[in-house]
Amino acid sequence: MSKQQLSRREFLRLSALAAAGATVAHWGLADAYAASQPMDALTRQAPLAEPVTLDVVHDAPEYDNPYRQIFDLFEDENPGVKINLLSHSEDGQPAYAAKIAGGYCPAMETLSAIYNQTRITAENYQNYVDLSTIDYPYWDLITFDAKNSWTEMYGLPGPRMLSPFLGWVNTWCYHVDLMEKAGLDPRKNVKTWDDLLLWLDEGTKWAKSPDSGVEYFWDQGWLPDWFGTSITMDHIPLAFPDGQRDRQVACWTGQVKFNAPDSPYRHVFEFFKMAYDKGWIPRQFWTREWETDMEATYSAKKAAVQLHGPWIWDKAVATDATAQQLGFPSTPPAEGQTQWMQWISDLEIDSSPSALAFVIRSCNEQSPNYPLVKQLFIWWHSPDIVRLRSEALGAVPAMKIDPPPDIKAPQYLGIVKEIDTPGGLYENVKYEVRPSGESVMAAKRIPGSPGVWDYESGNNAKYWADLMEGKITVQEVLDMAQKNWEISYQLD
The missing domain is CATH 3.40.190.10 (Periplasmic binding protein-like II)
Incomplete structure (x- = not known):
């Protein structure tokens, strides 16, 4: 049987066995994801007519490894899509802000990528997509009112960012x-x-x-x-x-x-x-x-x-x-x-010092890849992927997830x-x-x-x-x- 004829679940299982405990399974993210999915959910999408690369930018390089592994799952499910994962720390934020000012438009990024304390307010909200318009199906699973809290604060349509996690602890x-x-x-x-x-x-x-x-x-x-x-x-x-x-x-x-x-x-x-x-x-x-x-x-x-x-x-x-x-x-x-x-830090409604809240810049709305950008954002904030992010990063989810994550972060x-x-x-x-x-x-x-x-x-x-x-x-x-x-x- 060829690799293409294997279900994703079987392919992941055999790959993990073949690795014999080596680093192919990495953090076990692939196996954990496969085990959480019904068999029919693991069918790969038809390849795109033309390859597409989507840039995802975040400001916590220490999470590059688990993020890369999680995005590999998206690539595997969507042949022809490449996720170009880019990261920088605080010292790289000024250069990134300048890049954004010059017209750069990533598919998805952490809100804090340009500055740790970036806050979405009445002055800048139009830079970010209104997430109530992207048909995100999991609002009811989030344990605080992530859909309406920003609008209640500012009296404007939103929300413009999403972090389905509790605050971080110092x-x-x-x-x-x-x-x-x-x-x-x-x-x-x-x-x-x-x-x-x-x-x-x-x-x-x-x-x-x-x-x-x-x-x-x-x-x-x-x-x-x-x-x-x-x-x-x-x-x-x-x-x-x-x-x-x-x-x-x-x-x-x-x-x-x-x-x-x-x-x-x-x-x-x-x-x-x-x-x-x-x-x-x-x-x-x-x-x-x-x-x-x-x-x-x-x-x-x-x-x-x-x-x-x-x-x-x-x-x-x-x-x-x-x-x-x-x-x-x-x-x-x-x-x-x-x-x-x-x-503990505030629930992330208009700012994200945790570097866990993601946004879609409004410039994507004019892109022919916008449907794929929305698909990626929804997938990244789906219960099974939030579980993987939680387990990899140690962040406690503010989301009803069954089964709950098994967090083993330091x-x-x-x-x-x-x-x-x-x-x-x-x-x-x-x-x-x-x-x-x-x-x-x-x-x-x-x-x-x-x-x-x-x-x-x-x-x-x-x-x-x-x-x-x-x-x-x-x-x-x-x-x-x-x-x-x-x-x-x-x-x-």
């Missing part, structure tokens, strides 16, 4: 062997904010000892949006009773001033100023490159600890497949705070599955799932304004540096934030 993560070498056990001993500060202090002292073998205990680099969005700004305050989400949102909606004595954001700057003064983070960390300095140092085990999302876990394993990592929730409660809270196994889950090590820790103040007020942002933290311009590096070096005070930073808010949002 926790402490560490190399197990280095933590053992340091003689520290944060999972056992860090239960309060004071415990966390003691752990950072003791770990830093160990890192500076001659036989530690590391350059840093906690390494920190710089991204403007990391130090100007909810990732950090709404994250650290969750340790404190006056820093919870309701008080954060109250600042953004004008009920509490950003520079008030009890501002929730005071905790962010006081914590990092303490960390800097005590030597817990590198000198002039705002000059350290995110990937080539900070992430590379951790991946090479020259730093023991990161405060990071899932990407660093994956990069460490990519560098050393034997790397053992664990984590713990990032903001143990300070005095007066009874509930341990854990930050961050998921190392900490996420333990949080806010019955029987988990941190089952009593709660995720803060309410939307951030920046998201609540996104539709009221005045175009061209600096925003509260002025991160889009990169100007936040200056005031962070000045604060760390003692040139300005925490109060002066908060005064600036309040003034920025007043010129950046239209309340009525």
Whole structure:
């Protein structure tokens, strides 16, 4: 029997057997997909009259391998179609934005490909296809109102992006062997904010000892949006009773001033100023490159600890497949705070810091390949493919999928599955799932304004540096934030 006469299920089964455990099956994605499909669903489409290449662009190169394998399935089901998978990191975003400005039109891309904090607003929504027009059949399977939420926020037809995943989680993560070498056990001993500060202090002292073998205990680099969005700004305050989400949102909606004595954001700057003064983070960390300095140092085990999302876990394993990592929730409660809270990013409705939301640019609507582009987008967001993406990347789906994904990604196994889950090590820790103040007020942002933290311009590096070096005070930073808010949002 020729290969062409085999059903796809049989071909995949025989290929996997022939590989005898080698890398043909890679992550097992092909077999997992084949096993999930009814036999008649695996019939290949008739070849196209002329070959077609569709560019797909994303900004998480660490996911190139699983993405490539998943798109291979689409190519196999659609002879004549080639998916040209392209990727870049943060440092490649300016060049990509320039390419888009020059008329480049990929078939599909991550919203964050041009900039991490790209937000679809009334100013730019027409650059993206209205996804309510593409006959996407799975809206009812998504566990939040992905079809209507953007329209409710902005009063315009949409949605214009899709991410059928829950938010990503930012926790402490560490190399197990280095933590053992340091003689520290944060999972056992860090239960309060004071415990966390003691752990950072003791770990830093160990890192500076001659036989530690590391350059840093906690390494920190710089991204403007990391130090100007909810990732950090709404994250650290969750340790404190006056820093919870309701008080954060109250600042953004004008009920509490950003520079008030009890501002929730005071905790962010006081914590990092303490960390800097005590030597817990590198000198002039705002000059350290995110990937080539900070992430590379951790991946090479020259730093023991990161405060990071899932990407660093994956990069460490990519560098050393034997790397053992664990984590713990990032903001143990300070005095007066009874509930341990854990930050999680907002559901992705108008922005996508996770790099998981995809869009179709409107320029595709004039392309003869537009029907195929829509087919690809729907396939990429179908339950079985979302399952594969979830298993490969470790992202928890916000979609009803039967059977559910078997997630084995490093961050998921190392900490996420333990949080806010019955029987988990941190089952009593709660995720803060309410939307951030920046998201609540996104539709009221005045175009061209600096925003509260002025991160889009990169100007936040200056005031962070000045604060760390003692040139300005925490109060002066908060005064600036309040003034920025007043010129950046239209309340009525």
